[in-house]
Amino acid sequence: MMTINPQFQKLQASYLFANIGKKVRAYQEEHPQADIIRLGIGDVTRPLPAVSIAAMQKAVAEMGAAETFRGYPTDYGQIFLEEAIQADYALRGVNVSVDEIFLSDGAKSDTGNFGDVFGAGNVIAVCDPIYPVYVDTNVMAGRAGYLLEDGHWSDLLYLDCGESAGFLPRLPSRHADIVYLCSPNNPTGTAMNKSQLQAWVDWANENGAILLFDGAYEAFITEDLPRSIYEIEGAKTCAVEFRSFSKTAGFTGVRCAYTVVPKELVRGGVSVNAVWNRRQATKFNGVSYITQRGAEATFTQEGRAQVRETITYYLRNANVIKTGLQSIGLSVWGGVNSPYIWVKVPDGADSWGFFDMLLNQAQVVGTPGCGFGPAGEGYFRLTGFGTAERTQTAVERMQTLDL
Numbered sequence: 001m002m003t004i005n006p007q008f009q010k011l012q013a014s015y016l017f018a019n020i021g022k023k024v025r026a027y028q029e030e031h032p033q034a035d036i037i038r039l040g041i042g043d044v045t046r047p048l049p050a051v052s053i054a055a056m057q058k059a060v061a062e063m064g065a066a067e068t069f070r071g072y073p074t075d076y077g078q079i080f081l082e083e084a085i086q087a088d089y090a091l092r093g094v095n096v097s098v099d100e101i102f103l104s105d106g107a108k109s110d111t112g113n114f115g116d117v118f119g120a121g122n123v124i125a126v127c128d129p130i131y132p133v134y135v136d137t138n139v140m141a142g143r144a145g146y147l148l149e150d151g152h153w154s155d156l157l158y159l160d161c162g163e164s165a166g167f168l169p170r171l172p173s174r175h176a177d178i179v180y181l182c183s184p185n186n187p188t189g190t191a192m193n194k195s196q197l198q199a200w201v202d203w204a205n206e207n208g209a210i211l212l213f214d215g216a217y218e219a220f221i222t223e224d225l226p227r228s229i230y231e232i233e234g235a236k237t238c239a240v241e242f243r244s245f246s247k248t249a250g251f252t253g254v255r256c257a258y259t260v261v262p263k264e265l266v267r268g269g270v271s272v273n274a275v276w277n278r279r280q281a282t283k284f285n286g287v288s289y290i291t292q293r294g295a296e297a298t299f300t301q302e303g304r305a306q307v308r309e310t311i312t313y314y315l316r317n318a319n320v321i322k323t324g325l326q327s328i329g330l331s332v333w334g335g336v337n338s339p340y341i342w343v344k345v346p347d348g349a350d351s352w353g354f355f356d357m358l359l360n361q362a363q364v365v366g367t368p369g370c371g372f373g374p375a376g377e378g379y380f381r382l383t384g385f386g387t388a389e390r391t392q393t394a395v396e397r398m399q400t401l402d403l
């Protein structure tokens with residue numbers, strides 16, 4: 001008899017965004033006039049940089065003429081975007097070769113797909129709270145056992161990134177083979193500094209482990225912190241880095257990202273770069289030419305200025321939320337090197353209780369922290385991705401909360 005991968009049945013416990021939608025719809029039905037402000041979803045709202053639009057329009061025209069038409073990216077040997085990415089790394093003093101850079105349609109796909117590289121018995125360590133993709137894709141792959149009563153999966157190693165840990169992962173107390181790190185972090189907004197990253201790199205090299213470093217929010221770093229794991233000595237022999245144009249340049253709907261797999265990264269005599277190359281060559285046919293031109297344009301001087309302007313806009317929103325909530329006595333993290341604001345819910349409430357309170361009293365929608373793992377219970381995520389006007393209105397409403 002044919003069977004369906006039973007792992008998917010185990011996953012159905014995840015109702016976060018469905019539950020948010022249900023609660024918001026119910027509220028709207030009861031209060032049809034309500035003006036609801038959504039500060040929950042992790043999607044950008046500002047338009048693409050003008051340089052990207054111009055570059056993509058030009059690329060569309062090229063596709064319409066036989067002399068400049070492009071087909072499968074690999075068949076044309078085009079590496080202009082990889083070269084632009086390489087040059088961008090060089091600005092931070094990082095040397096990567098173009099065949100260490102793998103373009104893709106998203107960091108979500110890459111962080112999810114990268115598990116294909118690893119054998120079945122590896123011990124996977126994840127932070128708690130965490131971007132749910134890392135856990136769910138390991139469940140799908142059969143590496144995560146079963147869901148325990150405390151909300152953790154039986155075979156995963158969880159690194160507590162709660163408030164008492166400063167929202168930062170400590171080195172594992174027991175053996176782990178693969179560790180997912182995300183800095184600046186979604187959902188807590190915390191960014192790791194050089195010595196914290198160095199400790200992880202040293203640990204991974206000493207233990208033969210691999211770090212999967214998600215840098216989707218590196219462009220939001222404004223303080224003097226590393227923007228790439230490869231700014232850390234020794235990272236080339238233990239770390240894979242995921243980056244994306246999604247949050248950096250508004251490409252969430254266009255889709256373009258890249259993963260760096262250093263050639264020095266070898267385990268059991270096998271090159272991880274070669275395995276990932278084989279995997280991508282088999283299951284992926286490259287990023288559209290038009291999209292690549294749009295992404296390339298973000299690295300021009302004009303492009304960088306336009307990207308910076310949008311990031312500054314989101315960071316300003318995040319700061320408005322942060323200072324606004326601090327002024328009513330709430331404890332708030334993130335919002336500095338990150339578009340995310342991580343709020344401790346007032347005494348006596350849990351994440352969903354605070355969700356209901358915000359929706360009912362302020363008509364503001366956020367994301368309950370418990371949706372990112374058990375250690376997120378008692379916390380709440382808001383984002384700076386709204387418009388400045390709506391963010392300001394949301395903060396004014398939240399300041400009238402009856403806490």
Ligand SMILES: *Cc1c(COP(=O)(O)O)cnc(C)c1O
Pocket residue numbers: 042105106107108109131182186214216243244245246247252256257
């Ligand atoms: C948004 C996000 C990504 C980027 O996903 P894309 O597929 O590139 O749009 C990756 N990692 C984290 C933690 C994110 O929040």
